[in-house]
Every structure is written in C-alpha cells, then in structure tokens.
Amino acid sequence: MKTIHFGILGPGKIANRFASSFEHARGGKVYAVASRDEEKAKAFAATYNIDHVYTSYEDLINDPKVDVIYIATPHPFHYKQTLLCLRSGKAVICEKPLALNYRQVNEMIQAARTENVFLMEAMWSRFFPATKKVLELVQSGSIGDIKYLQADFGFAAPLNLESRVYNMDLGGGAQLDVGIYPLFLALLLLGKPDEVKSFSQLASTGADEVTSALLSYRNGSIAHVLSSIVTDSPKQADIMGTLGRITMHTPWHKSQLITVRLNSGEVTEYPFPYPGNGFQYQVEEVIHCLRADKKESDLMPHSLSLLMAQVSDEIRKQGGVVYDAD
Ligand SMILES: NC(=O)c1ccc[n+]([C@@H]2O[C@H](COP(=O)([O-])OP(=O)(O)OC[C@H]3O[C@@H](n4cnc5c(N)ncnc54)[C@H](OP(=O)(O)O)[C@@H]3O)[C@@H](O)[C@H]2O)c1
Structure with a gap:
C-alpha cells in the first residue's frame, strides 16, 4: 500500500509532538516541512529525518508528492492556510480549534466539499x-x-x-x-x-x-x-x-x-x-481515510467540528x- 506523505506547515511546539509520533504510526511519513525561518525548518527536518525543506508554505502546498498537510500554526492562521491547501487540491489535517469561529469553520468545510478534498480537525483525543x-x-x-x-x-x-x-x-x-x-x-x-x-x-x-x-x-x-x-x-x-x-x-x-x-x-x-x-492514533486515522479515498473521518466528522x-x-x-x- 502507498505510504502517505505528510507535509507540515509551521514547525513549532505541537509539530514536534506530531512528527515524533511517526515512530509509532504505520503507513505514513513526514515528507516535507515548511517554515518562514529556514534554519528552524532545517533543524526540524534534521531531527525527524525529513527530506524536503521549504521556506514558503505555498511551495510545500504545491509539491505534488505531498498527500496531506498538517497545519500546526496558531488558531487565527488555520482558516486562510486551510483554504489555500484545499483550493490547491491538498488534503488537510488542521490543529484544533479548526478555526476561531463557526463562520470560518463552516467556510472551510464547504470548501473541502466543493473541492472534494479531505479535511479533518486534529482533535487527537x-x-x-x-x-x-x-x-x-x-x-x-x-x-x-x-x-x-x-x-x-x-x-x-x-x-x-x-x-x-x-x-x-x-x-x-x-x-x-x-x-x-x-x-x-x-x-x-x-x-x-x-x-x-x-x-x-x-x-x-x-x-x-x-x-x-x-x-x-x-x-x-x-x-x-x-x-x-x-x-x-x-x-x-x-x-x-x-x-x-x-x-x-x-x-x-x-x-x-x-x-x-x-x-x-x-x-x-x-x-x-x-x-x-x-499522536499516532490520529495520524493513522488520516492514513486510513486517505487510503480509503474518504473526504472526512467517520470518527471526527465535519458535523462534530461544526457543532x-x-x-x-x-x-x-x-x-x-x-x-x-x-
Ligand atoms: N493537539 C495538542 O495537544 C495541541 C497542543 C498545543 C497546541 N495545539 C494547537 O497547535 C497550534 C499551534 O500551537 P503551538 O503552540 O505549536 O504554536 P507555536 O509553536 O507558537 O507556533 C507554531 C508555528 O506557527 C507559526 N507562527 C507562530 N506565531 C506566528 C505568528 N505570529 N505569525 C505567523 N505564524 C506564526 C510559526 O511557523 P514558522 O515556523 O513558519 O515561523 C510557528 O513555528 C494551535 O492552534 C494549538 O491550539 C495543539
């Protein structure tokens, strides 16, 4: 079965925990990381054996070898970054909360449906x-x-x-x-x-x-x-x-x-x-969903994020x- 390639936007505190969990997750790897700070991206890549480093989020989003993007930036950035990914046809797992308010969450979910692309809130619990x-x-x-x-x-x-x-x-x-x-x-x-x-x-x-x-x-x-x-x-x-x-x-x-x-x-x-x-449990859920060509998780559906x-x-x-x- 295909190894699912994850790309990480914003290698901060939580991204470290996410990346380290791949040691225990089957079927996926962190393929690329993007940070506005090149040194930070390189250090993160070296820690987790990531082959591809970007200093532009857009360049990572446009890499055809990236299957799904993990958005690990603070909440106010989730909305625009998720929309950018989805409109580029890229699947998204976005940190909690999915966005600041219902209006933003609803728009993100409508975009995922319109683009027919996978979107899941990283409610890892x-x-x-x-x-x-x-x-x-x-x-x-x-x-x-x-x-x-x-x-x-x-x-x-x-x-x-x-x-x-x-x-x-x-x-x-x-x-x-x-x-x-x-x-x-x-x-x-x-x-x-x-x-x-x-x-x-x-x-x-x-x-x-x-x-x-x-x-x-x-x-x-x-x-x-x-x-x-x-x-x-x-x-x-x-x-x-x-x-x-x-x-x-x-x-x-x-x-x-x-x-x-x-x-x-x-x-x-x-x-x-x-x-x-x-964190490996939510990573494995994303891998499962993408392999099954699902556009949302049955366990963490859009309806629950909206509610x-x-x-x-x-x-x-x-x-x-x-x-x-x-
Ligand atoms: N699941 C969990 O257990 C858990 C735990 C903690 C946090 N979280 C969630 O994860 C998200 C990130 O939290 P964090 O503590 O990891 O954040 P953080 O370390 O402060 O920032 C993560 C990344 O976001 C970008 N960023 C930070 N401040 C920015 C700013 N002012 N303008 C633009 N970009 C900025 C940076 O990316 P660059 O590297 O590109 O500069 C940074 O590396 C939050 O939404 C939070 O709710 C989840």
Missing part, C-alpha cells in the same frame, strides 16, 4: 482507544442514561501577554486552546445541548483565563466543562449515568485508563497503554471573549 471504549460503553447503555458529565482541562501558563495563550491576535484564551477538549467530550457523548450557560474571567488582553460552562439537555442530562490557562486542573472526566459511572483517568484527553463503577458495586478497569505520545465551533461561539459570547474575526 477522539482517536485514543480509551475514548472509543467510553463511547462504546455509553452507546451500549452500560451506565444507563447519562445525567451528568464533568470534564476539565486547565494548565498554568507562564504570564506572558504576548504569547499565543494570552494574545488575542494569536487566538489567546482558555476556551479555544483547551476548553474545546471537555466540550468535545460532552458533544461526542451527549450531542447538541438545548441550552448553554457560561462564565469567563478575562485577562487584560481580553483572553479568557478561566471559562466554566454548563450544557443542558431536554432529555435530562447536564454537562459541566471547565478550562483554564492560569491554574492546573485535575484533567479528569467523569460520566455519570443512572446505572453507574465512568472515570477517564488523568489526563483524560489522552487517557490510558478508564474505570467503570456500576451501582451494583461491580468495578471494572480498562487499561489502554500506548507507546510514545499518542464544537457553534457551541464554542456561544460560550465565548456569554463570557465576553471576542476576536477580530468575529
């Missing part, structure tokens, strides 16, 4: 065996009707108002950086909420330092999703049903262990150890978090 098992347990009714879900993702970022996490021009703020993880889990397991109530505490830049949101469902479920860039948090997810509860142990977004506690007293642990950093953007917009609106692109 979706592809872990632990996440798949939780979905299977919930869908099979093993813990009954879900009444409450709580999940969090907080970390204490260094106070640097120019940095990506604080600077609004770089998409700063907790909700878009890490809040979308617990939101993703709630939407994956419970679907579209009927009501959202949200609070944010803002830094002087306007970025949300802490955001706490409640999602309410007419069927009787509630989800509480919490994110922070100023405090560490447990990074645990608990899904509570009428027959029992599931814990995705910390860090839940790349969990290696889940525990199911039934009301009957039965406790079952499901360990899911994996080598490396776990995440839509609910995230509402959470930000209530919290007073505004980007120029809004």
